[in-house]
Amino acid sequence: MLFCYTKYIKNIFLKKLKRMDVQDFKNEIKKISDKIKIGIECVNISEKEEKIAKLKAETEKSDFWNDAKNAGKISQELAELEKSRDLWLNLQSNIQNIFEMLEMLESEFPENSTEIEDSADFLEIVTEFEKVQKISKIAEQELLLSGEFDSRNALLEITSGAGGTEAQDYSEMLLRMYLRFCERKNWTVEIIERSNGTEAGIKSCLLEIKGHNAFGLLMAEKGTHRLVRQSPFNAKNLRQTSFAGVMVTPELEDADVSNVVIPDSEIRIDTFRSSGSGGQHANKTDSAVRMLHIPTKITVVCESQRSQHQNKEKAMQILKSRIVQRMREEEEKKAAEVRGEHTEAAWGTQIRNYVLHPYKLVKDLRTGYEVTNPDLVFDGDLDEFHQKFLEWKAGSL
Numbered sequence: 001m002l003f004c005y006t007k008y009i010k011n012i013f014l015k016k017l018k019r020m021d022v023q024d025f026k027n028e029i030k031k032i033s034d035k036i037k038i039g040i041e042c043v044n045i046s047e048k049e050e051k052i053a054k055l056k057a058e059t060e061k062s063d064f065w066n067d068a069k070n071a072g073k074i075s076q077e078l079a080e081l082e083k084s085r086d087l088w089l090n091l092q093s094n095i096q097n098i099f100e101m102l103e104m105l106e107s108e109f110p111e112n113s114t115e116i117e118d119s120a121d122f123l124e125i126v127t128e129f130e131k132v133q134k135i136s137k138i139a140e141q142e143l144l145l146s147g148e149f150d151s152r153n154a155l156l157e158i159t160s161g162a163g164g165t166e167a168q169d170y171s172e173m174l175l176r177m178y179l180r181f182c183e184r185k186n187w188t189v190e191i192i193e194r195s196n197g198t199e200a201g202i203k204s205c206l207l208e209i210k211g212h213n214a215f216g217l218l219m220a221e222k223g224t225h226r227l228v229r230q231s232p233f234n235a236k237n238l239r240q241t242s243f244a245g246v247m248v249t250p251e252l253e254d255a256d257v258s259n260v261v262i263p264d265s266e267i268r269i270d271t272f273r274s275s276g277s278g279g280q281h282a283n284k285t286d287s288a289v290r291m292l293h294i295p296t297k298i299t300v301v302c303e304s305q306r307s308q309h310q311n312k313e314k315a316m317q318i319l320k321s322r323i324v325q326r327m328r329e330e331e332e333k334k335a336a337e338v339r340g341e342h343t344e345a346a347w348g349t350q351i352r353n354y355v356l357h358p359y360k361l362v363k364d365l366r367t368g369y370e371v372t373n374p375d376l377v378f379d380g381d382l383d384e385f386h387q388k389f390l391e392w393k394a395g396s397l
Contacts, residue, residue, distance in 0.1 A: 055074055152252070177378050187209055218248045
């Protein structure tokens with residue numbers, strides 16, 4: 001029975017690999033091995049080792065924890081560097097072990113590759129190779145997330161488009177989708193501001209999302225999202241098209257925005273009573289803050305903190321992050337124009353369709369990637385959309 005099961009599993013794997021023989025399998029191993037070598041060169045392991053040694057020396061100082069905030073940043077950076085280094089070095093070691101195991105197996109059956117393919121040892125090697133393949137995809141994604149702010153936390157804002165209640169309900173569907181995605185990633189989410197719809201859904205919502213590579217991954221969500229469905233708010237159950245906009249900004253630290261100086265004359269601040277949860281004090285006083293940067297028309301609303309002062313500080317931090325992001329986008333647009341590329345404004349650009357009627361389909365219009373089960377997508381299954389976006393983005397650079 002065990003032999004039959006082993007052979008059955010092995011045959012499934014061979015179908016995945018288009019029924020490759022031992023030599024073809026060795027070629028696949030070599031392809032992964034070559035990718036890993038290139039990856040190790042790209043991430044510059046020796047440079048990481050130097051940084052790790054330097055940061056470790058910092059952590060060993062007697063006064064290291066006197067500044068808890070700075071110590072936390074150094075510890076986080078050290079952990080991320082070690083994780084990246086170990087990821088690539090372990091991949092290199094594992095793929096080498098697989099190659100050596102296959103060579104040893106070949107030496108036991110020098111004249112008959114069929115006996116090799118039917119052996120339990122070959123299945124074990126195949127299983128280990130599949131594990132390395134999965135981990136290598138994670139490592140490749142790390143390579144694609146090498147932008148200046150890709151590893152940072154993210155600020156994600158959802159704004160309902162034209163369409164009244166229908167669009168507001170759709171915006172809340174997107175909100176749930178992103179909350180479920182963050183839950184799958186074990187990221188933490190704080191709702192900075194939420195404006196509820198008149199009858200249902202939300203008019204807008206701002207999320208602060210904390211997690212490794214949050215900004216780099218969620219950049220795939222930036223743009224206009226379109227929904228087609230039979231409206232639950234229409235008595236005749238007619239087909240309705242709705243739109244929602246998603247804006248994504250990296251959460252920057254003080255050092256990143258130290259050069260951003262905003263004169264008081266360029267800012268208009270309004271205060272109002274918080275509409276969300278926040279305790280008796282927050283709900284009975286004008287603690288919420290709306291901050292407008294007059295030159296750029298960028299508006300930030302913050303009501304998550306208990307006091308008006310805290311909300312002002314948070315709003316200013318978000319405003320500076322958005323100004324820096326706007327400056328970066330303008331620089332990229334100018335560079336593209338110099339290169340003769342045709343670019344469109346990021347805001348208002350339709351990036352993804354969610355069709356629930358008359359058929360079921362979610363399709364990313366940039367990458368062409370699509371799935372026929374919208375329920376999974378709305379439940380936060382966005383990983384493949386993000387991977388395809390990163391590959392598409394890297395190919396367009």
